[in-house]
Amino acid sequence: MKYYVMTLFPEMIEEGMNTSIMGKAMDQGLIELEALNIRDFTLDKHNKVDDYPYGGGAGMVMEAEPVYRCYEEICSRIGKRPRVIYLTPQGQVFSQEKAKDLSQEEELVFLCGHYEGIDERVLEEIVTDYMSIGDYVLTGGELPAMVMMDAIARLVPGVLNNDQSAETESFSDGLLEYPQYTRPVSILGRQVPEVLMSGHHQNIEQWRQAQSEARTRERRPDLYEKWLNNKNLQNKR
Secondary structure, three states: OEEEEEEOOHHHHHHHHOOHHHHHHHHOOOOEEEEEEHHHHOOOOOOOOEEOOOOOOOOOEEOHHHHHHHHHHHHHHHOOOOEEEEEEEEEEEOOHHHHHHHOOOOEEEEEEOOOOOEOHHHHHHHOOEEEEOOOOOOOOOHHHHHHHHHHHHOOOOOOOOOOOHHHHOOOOOOOOOOOOOOOOOEEOOEEOOHHHHOOOHHHHHHHHHHHHHHHHHHHOHHHHHHHHHHHHHHHHO
16 A cells, blocks of 8 residues: 655654554555655745635635646556545545545545645546545644544554454444453452453453443444444344
């Protein structure tokens, strides 16, 4: 998997991704990352990439030309038109299901906007996916891009030391993950549930499933209802 990020702040992407599990994955060659500075592709001698919007209004708009020239550079390197994700609050909300879909790609391009957005004409030309990480507005697309890259990379084989952990975490089966415990057995007046120390794997799995269902019902009733509907449909087949 190789990530290309079209951004005005490449150092923000590089510093944010070169740590922890993602940093190790890049060191091992499992994930590649290249952040391209959109300013490097402007023809303006002052590296200007924004201008006033037609029709008036507050703020500035990123120009189409430097974005498109940056995109063309990426296309020339990989020899095809890649999947391009534009990070915007107007996009579909990112989810674990979408992370699984995107993890199947060999290359992904993330386009990070700023100011009041990007000239619509270049978006229509190059963007394949409009995605959001939630119904709120940030100052730019870099943080959402890093959130998505992290979630997607965890699904690339070999990135996690234990690939099974990606299959048992929250959202993998439509439910939130069950509670986790480690030593000591007693702390803060609370005990590790006895079933987890029993060594009885079937009972442990049943307990974890029950905990996942209860936690999802309490904290995310929307997810629980969706999971329950899917379960009922499967039972009818």
